[in-house]
Amino acid sequence: MKLTACLASTALYLSLGLPQISAAQSVPDAPKADPAMEVVVVRGSRLPESVPGDVKPELVIGTFEIRTTGATSLPELLLTLLPQTQSGARRGDNKPILLVNGRRVADFSEIRAIPVRAIRRVEVYPEEVALRYGFPADQKVVNLILVGRFSINGITGGIGQSADAERETYDLVLDSTRIDTNGRSVFSFDAQKASGVSEEDLGLSLSPGGIPSIRSILPETETYRFSGAVGKSVARLGEQGYVTMGVDAQSETSQSILSRSLTGSRLARDTETTKAKSSVTTEGVVKDRRWTAIVSALSEDQTTRTDRADGRARDRTKLTANRRIL
Structure with a gap:
C-alpha cells in the first residue's frame, strides 16, 4: 500500500508540473515599428x-x-x-x-x-x-x-567626289533652332551642287556605234531649299492654345546633254523646278475637347527647255507645267 501511494503522488506531481514549465516559457515580443521606416507610395504621372x-x-x-x-x-x-x-x-x-x-x-x-x-x-x-x-x-x-529649353546655330559643309573622280558634289547647310516653354522656331537653308557625268567622261558607249558620245549619264544639278516654322502659345485660343506657321521653298535646276545637233553643237535639256508650301495650324482645348484647324497652300512650277547649249536659236522646244493647290 505504501508503494502505490508513492507512485500516485509522483504522477500527480508530473501532471501538475508540466503546465508550470510551459507557463514559465517567455513568448518573444513583436518587433516595434522603426520610426525611420515609412511606407512610400510612388504614383507615376503622364507628361x-x-x-x-x-x-x-x-x-x-x-x-x-x-x-x-x-x-x-x-x-x-x-x-x-x-x-x-x-x-x-x-x-x-x-x-x-x-x-x-x-x-x-x-x-x-x-x-x-x-x-x-x-x-x-x-x-x-x-x-x-x-x-x-x-x-x-x-x-x-x-x-x-x-x-524644355534648347538653342543652337549650326553650319555644315561638305565636298564629295565619286570613286572614278568624275562627279563632284558640294553641300552647305545653315540651321537655327530655338525652344522654350512658350514655343519654338526652326529654320534651315540647304544648298547642293553636283557636276554632270557623260559617256565621254567615263569612256563608255551606250550608242550602237560604240563611240563614246557627249550624252549625259548624270545631269548637272543645283538645289536650294529653305524651310522653317515658328510656333507660339496663344492664350486667346483657350487652354493649350497654340499657333504654328510654316514655310518650305525649294528651287532645283538640272542640265543634261542629249546629243549633238546637226550643226555639231551640243543639244541640252534644261529643267527648272520651283516648289513652295505654306501652312498655318491653330489648336486648343475647349471643355475637355481638343480642336485643330490647318490651312495650307502648295505651288509647283516646272519648265523644261531643249535647245542648243551654245546659246543660239533658244526656245526651240519648251514645256511648262504649273500646279497650285490651296
Missing part, C-alpha cells in the same frame, strides 16, 4: 507633352536610347525607328503620324531640321490614337517630346 487620354504608348524611347541609335538628324532617327513605327493594318506608304509635344504637324518640313539632341523622348502609340487627330486607324502615332 504634359504626352498624348492626352488613357491610352498608354506601346513603346517609349528615352534620351539614352535615342543617342545610342547614332542618328544625326530627325529623318535618320525616324528611319532607324521605322520597324517599330510601321502599322500592320496599312500597305504602301506605311509611315506613322508625327506629333510634337502632343500637337499635330501640318508638314514634315516644319520639323525636319530639329536636332536629335533637342528630342527628350519618343512615344509610339497604337493605331486607335490616330482617330483622335482626324486620321484613319491604320497608322501608328509617334509623339516627339522636346526638351
Whole structure:
C-alpha cells in the first residue's frame, strides 16, 4: 500500500508540473515599428507633352536610347525607328503620324531640321490614337517630346567626289533652332551642287556605234531649299492654345546633254523646278475637347527647255507645267 501511494503522488506531481514549465516559457515580443521606416507610395504621372487620354504608348524611347541609335538628324532617327513605327493594318506608304509635344504637324518640313539632341523622348502609340487627330486607324502615332529649353546655330559643309573622280558634289547647310516653354522656331537653308557625268567622261558607249558620245549619264544639278516654322502659345485660343506657321521653298535646276545637233553643237535639256508650301495650324482645348484647324497652300512650277547649249536659236522646244493647290 505504501508503494502505490508513492507512485500516485509522483504522477500527480508530473501532471501538475508540466503546465508550470510551459507557463514559465517567455513568448518573444513583436518587433516595434522603426520610426525611420515609412511606407512610400510612388504614383507615376503622364507628361504634359504626352498624348492626352488613357491610352498608354506601346513603346517609349528615352534620351539614352535615342543617342545610342547614332542618328544625326530627325529623318535618320525616324528611319532607324521605322520597324517599330510601321502599322500592320496599312500597305504602301506605311509611315506613322508625327506629333510634337502632343500637337499635330501640318508638314514634315516644319520639323525636319530639329536636332536629335533637342528630342527628350519618343512615344509610339497604337493605331486607335490616330482617330483622335482626324486620321484613319491604320497608322501608328509617334509623339516627339522636346526638351524644355534648347538653342543652337549650326553650319555644315561638305565636298564629295565619286570613286572614278568624275562627279563632284558640294553641300552647305545653315540651321537655327530655338525652344522654350512658350514655343519654338526652326529654320534651315540647304544648298547642293553636283557636276554632270557623260559617256565621254567615263569612256563608255551606250550608242550602237560604240563611240563614246557627249550624252549625259548624270545631269548637272543645283538645289536650294529653305524651310522653317515658328510656333507660339496663344492664350486667346483657350487652354493649350497654340499657333504654328510654316514655310518650305525649294528651287532645283538640272542640265543634261542629249546629243549633238546637226550643226555639231551640243543639244541640252534644261529643267527648272520651283516648289513652295505654306501652312498655318491653330489648336486648343475647349471643355475637355481638343480642336485643330490647318490651312495650307502648295505651288509647283516646272519648265523644261531643249535647245542648243551654245546659246543660239533658244526656245526651240519648251514645256511648262504649273500646279497650285490651296
